[in-house]
Amino acid sequence: MRVSSANTSSYNERMFTLVVVWLQAGKHLKAEERITVPYDRLQSTVQAINGRGGQIQSVIADNAPNAGTSPATTATSAKAVAAKAPAKQASKPAAKKAAAKSSSKAAASKAPTKPETKVAASKAPAKPAHQAVPINLYKPKTPFIGTVTENYSLLQEGAIGRVQHITFDLSGGDPHLEYVEGQSIGIIPEGEDAKGKPHKLRLYSIASTRHGDDMAGKTVSLCVRQLEYQNEAGEEIKGVCSTYLCDINPGDKVKITGPVGKEMLLPDDEEANVIMFATGTGIAPMRTYLRRMFEPSERDKNGWNFRGKAWLFMGAPKTPNLLYDADFEHYQTEFPDNFRYTKAISREQKNSKGGRMYIQDRVLEHADEIFAMIEDPKTHVYMCGLRGMEPGIDEAMTAAAASKGLDWSELRPQLKKADRWHVETY
Numbered sequence: 001m002r003v004s005s006a007n008t009s010s011y012n013e014r015m016f017t018l019v020v021v022w023l024q025a026g027k028h029l030k031a032e033e034r035i036t037v038p039y040d041r042l043q044s045t046v047q048a049i050n051g052r053g054g055q056i057q058s059v060i061a062d063n064a065p066n067a068g069t070s071p072a073t074t075a076t077s078a079k080a081v082a083a084k085a086p087a088k089q090a091s092k093p094a095a096k097k098a099a100a101k102s103s104s105k106a107a108a109s110k111a112p113t114k115p116e117t118k119v120a121a122s123k124a125p126a127k128p129a130h131q132a133v134p135i136n137l138y139k140p141k142t143p144f145i146g147t148v149t150e151n152y153s154l155l156q157e158g159a160i161g162r163v164q165h166i167t168f169d170l171s172g173g174d175p176h177l178e179y180v181e182g183q184s185i186g187i188i189p190e191g192e193d194a195k196g197k198p199h200k201l202r203l204y205s206i207a208s209t210r211h212g213d214d215m216a217g218k219t220v221s222l223c224v225r226q227l228e229y230q231n232e233a234g235e236e237i238k239g240v241c242s243t244y245l246c247d248i249n250p251g252d253k254v255k256i257t258g259p260v261g262k263e264m265l266l267p268d269d270e271e272a273n274v275i276m277f278a279t280g281t282g283i284a285p286m287r288t289y290l291r292r293m294f295e296p297s298e299r300d301k302n303g304w305n306f307r308g309k310a311w312l313f314m315g316a317p318k319t320p321n322l323l324y325d326a327d328f329e330h331y332q333t334e335f336p337d338n339f340r341y342t343k344a345i346s347r348e349q350k351n352s353k354g355g356r357m358y359i360q361d362r363v364l365e366h367a368d369e370i371f372a373m374i375e376d377p378k379t380h381v382y383m384c385g386l387r388g389m390e391p392g393i394d395e396a397m398t399a400a401a402a403s404k405g406l407d408w409s410e411l412r413p414q415l416k417k418a419d420r421w422h423v424e425t426y
């Protein structure tokens with residue numbers, strides 16, 4: 001996992017107010033105190049507070065001055081946290097564990113020391129071997145030649161940019177180009193680079209289940225955003241491979257490599273819980289998971305009777321930019337006990353501070369429920385999308401963890417070690 005240290009000055013400048021209750025209040029300590037620190041001192045301050053016996057009731061994040069243009073983390077819904085997690089409940093899971101460990105009632109009733117942040121890594125099922133996962137069946141020198149069967153827009157009227165759903169026929173390969181949910185394939189665009197050499201491959205997350213969108217097991221689908229930006233000279237630049245793919249027509253032949261990737265594989269456990277954070281085309285692997293879990297024809301085919309809880313947090317700039325939205329709404333209606341769909345639409349919705357609603361704001365809003373799920377060793381968390389989403393999510397998880405008396409910098413490596421924290425950003 002890439003744990004981003006890309007907390008640029010704008011992140012470090014953001015201030016967080018910790019509302020602390022001192023349980024071991026001495027003469028010189030107030031019962032409640034508010035401590036305001038910048039992001040880069042948040043974790044060390046949380047540790048210091050925990051070490052001194054304080055309990056963090058809530059964490060309030062101030063919006064950065066440039067909140068209109070960069071992802072902004074908002075308050076940990078201070079009221080909600082205070083109501084849901086008063087001092088006694090703030091470290092409830094940790095207190096429960098501590099009480100269970102201790103045979104002495106007296107010890108259990110004493111003021112808590114540092115809240116226990118260890119997740120149930122040791123209780124987690126052994127890391128799956130993933131032996132059956134196909135890897136690099138086709139390499140750049142001898143790619144598989146797939147045929148485009150479909151290429152259509154995933155955006156609605158009024159959306160920003162261009163995002164296409166593209167399907168390739170994989171028939172006739174020897175070996176057959178098989179793959180599983182969570183993997184990526186490589187695409188080698190036609191033509192040459194500026195040095196006259198063939199273009200290098202670009203990776204794309206697979207958006208179809210191993211059975212393909214038509215269940216015949218002979219296709220693969222991608223969800224591709226055309227890269228467009230202005231260079232320093234003010235010229236409009238279009239990405240080589242993403243433009244090649246977005247413009248491609250049914251019947252065209254495409255060089256495909258792979259599959260690759262083991263980071264984003266789903267657990268086999270039918271009772272696993274799956275929390276998903278996606279922005280933009282980061283929805284591709286999540287679509288494969290959700291089809292595998294809830295699409296009737298896929299369920300019939302795969303025999304995988306998912307009974308856990310899946311929760312998708314999806315970030316988009318505008319409603320018409322939400323990808324596969326109707327399918328996810330449908331799954332939520334059909335499987336209300338197993339699937340929850342939470343959207344953050346930055347240019348339309350406001351966070352509790354009145355700023356733009358980003359996915360990290362939703363994480364903070366639902367901090368209690370997210371951390372209650374993470375306490376369960378059957379819960380896996382997946383993140384996919386542009387690399388820029390990582391600092392925001394990391395910041396939100398830090399603040400959300402702190403509001404429960406937990407230290408995210410300790411918790412995250414434990415989740416990773418237990419193969420429960422999966423990140424693929426690009």
Ligand SMILES: Cc1cc2nc3c(=O)[nH]c(=O)nc-3n(C[C@H](O)[C@H](O)[C@H](O)COP(=O)(O)OP(=O)(O)OC[C@H]3O[C@@H](n4cnc5c(N)ncnc54)[C@H](O)[C@@H]3O)c2cc1C
Pocket residue numbers: 184202203204205206223224225226227229230231238239240241242243281282284424425426
């Ligand atoms: C594991 C993985 C999975 C991926 N999955 C997907 C997916 O599902 N869907 C998807 O659409 N993409 C996905 N990508 C991204 C994809 O691989 C390509 O990087 C993307 O399509 C751009 O390729 P391109 O050839 O169009 O752009 P290129 O022509 O290669 O241009 C990219 C380059 O342009 C420059 N650049 C980009 N933006 C700017 C900017 N704003 N200002 C200045 N310079 C800039 C950078 O130097 C960058 O390296 C994934 C990447 C990885 C690693």
